[in-house]
Structure formats: C-alpha cells, structure tokens
Amino acid sequence: MTPRASALHTLEIVRKDQWIPEPLQARMRAWEPRSGLGQALKEALRFLPLELAAELLERVTSCVVVESSLSLILLRWDERAGIRGIEPLGVVSRKVVTTAGVGYLVDALQNLVEPENLKYHALGTGNAAEAVGDTALQTELTTQYNPDNTRATGSTIEASATVYRTVGTNTVDASAAVVEHGILTQAAVGGGVLLDRSVFSVVNLASSDSLTSTYELTLSAGG
Structure with missing residues (x-):
C-alpha cells in the first residue's frame, strides 16, 4: 500500500495596504x-498608486476645505388649535457654495463688503440642479413671502470655532411648493450676492406656514 503523500500548506495573510x-x-x-x-480621501489613499497617494496626501493636507449644510424645520399652522405644529426635516442638502459667494468672501477680506450680510434666507420653487455658477435662485418666491418680496433675516452666530451658522424663518401668506433655498446678502428679492444654493425634496407650504432654515458653513484647515 502506497503511503499517502503529505504536503505542508501555509496561509499568508496580506494586508491591502502592505505595499505602502x-x-x-x-x-x-x-x-x-x-x-x-x-x-x-483617507479611505481611498490605500487603493491608489504610491506616487499618486503621496501627492494627494500632500495636497489635501495643505488645503482649506469649505463645506455647507442646510437643515429645515416646517412650522405648520393648525387653524383649529391655533398653534404651529413642528416638523423637523433634518439635513436636506450639503451643497453648493457658489463662485460668486467665494468672490464675496475674498472682497470681505479686503474690507470691501461686510461678511455678516450673508444672512438672508431665500426660498424658491425651481428644481434645476445646483451649480457653482448660480447667482440667484431659479424661481424665488415674491408675493408668497410675508411680508411680500422680503427674505427672512437670519441670525449670525459661531456654531464652533470653524463653523458659521445662520438661522432664519420665512412665513408665507400663499401656498408654495418649495424646493430651493439660498443665502444672500440682502433682504429684498431681486438682488444680493448668492453664497449658496440648495435643492431638496419638495416642502409644500400653505398660507400661514413657516419654514425655519439653519445654514452652516464649515471651514476645515488641513483637509
């Protein structure tokens, strides 16, 4: 009877980032x-060629990253109860800071304009995708605002050392299917510099309803 041949098998565990x-x-x-x-980017670095990973790490750690977020709270008027029902909608968008908005911030650093004017909250019904080239909302409310043609004036606070926050509440006296929001530099409809435009799922407002918008602009040094 032929003896069974034996073989020694070894298992080598290779980390996916072992080559780095x-x-x-x-x-x-x-x-x-x-x-x-x-x-x-940190998660992606280990999957990149060595030279590209090293260059990307060097570049991103020398950057200041600007990110934005928009949260909404719907205040629905209950005629029978005579009170407003509160419906938090959470974060509805994380874009997009515009080229015009960046230019305004550069002007503010030269004391040509006032950065604290970036506090007026606009609402609209246009659902075209956000783009950095936007300079206004696609279809801003006008007489639906209460008062007419007047955007909400938001607060200006420091949510943390690197986060600017403004909170504003728009009330309407006519129905509106709101799908866009913007931060601008003036209260009157039809003008102002657009810092950021956000598009989100429709929020249907009826007369006397209000929409509270919380906008945050976060600046992160070193990526």
Whole structure:
C-alpha cells in the first residue's frame, strides 16, 4: 500500500495596504481629516498608486476645505388649535457654495463688503440642479413671502470655532411648493450676492406656514 503523500500548506495573510512604505503609512495614520472630503480621501489613499497617494496626501493636507449644510424645520399652522405644529426635516442638502459667494468672501477680506450680510434666507420653487455658477435662485418666491418680496433675516452666530451658522424663518401668506433655498446678502428679492444654493425634496407650504432654515458653513484647515 502506497503511503499517502503529505504536503505542508501555509496561509499568508496580506494586508491591502502592505505595499505602502512605512513612512507614508505613518503619515496616513497621523492625518486626522476634519472634513467629509478628507475622510473619504483617507479611505481611498490605500487603493491608489504610491506616487499618486503621496501627492494627494500632500495636497489635501495643505488645503482649506469649505463645506455647507442646510437643515429645515416646517412650522405648520393648525387653524383649529391655533398653534404651529413642528416638523423637523433634518439635513436636506450639503451643497453648493457658489463662485460668486467665494468672490464675496475674498472682497470681505479686503474690507470691501461686510461678511455678516450673508444672512438672508431665500426660498424658491425651481428644481434645476445646483451649480457653482448660480447667482440667484431659479424661481424665488415674491408675493408668497410675508411680508411680500422680503427674505427672512437670519441670525449670525459661531456654531464652533470653524463653523458659521445662520438661522432664519420665512412665513408665507400663499401656498408654495418649495424646493430651493439660498443665502444672500440682502433682504429684498431681486438682488444680493448668492453664497449658496440648495435643492431638496419638495416642502409644500400653505398660507400661514413657516419654514425655519439653519445654514452652516464649515471651514476645515488641513483637509
């Protein structure tokens, strides 16, 4: 009877980032991203060619990342009860800061304009996708606002050391299917510099309803 041949099998576990030199791995471990973009890039670095990963890490850690978010609360008027029902809608958008808005911030650093004017909350019914080239809402409310043609004036506060927050409440005296929001530099409809435009799922407002918008602009140094 022929003896059964035996073979020695070994199992080698290979880490997906084993190919990355230790100095670069150390830099990747030490980097603590402060933005959503930075967090996504950190996850992607290990899958990139060595030279590209190193260059991307160098570039992103030298950047200031600007991100925005918009949260909404619907205040629905109950005629029978004579009170407003509160419906938090949460974060509805995370874009988009415009080229015009960035230009305004650069002008503010030269004391040519006042940055605290970026506090007027506009609503509209146009659902075209946001673009950095936007300079106004697609279809802003006019006489639906109460008072007519007047955007809500928001607060201007520091949510944290690197986060600017403005909160405004628009009330309407006519129905409106709202799908867009903007932060601008003046209360009157028809003018002002647009910092940010957001498009979201429709919020149907009836007469006497209000919509509270909380806008945050986060600036993260080092990615």
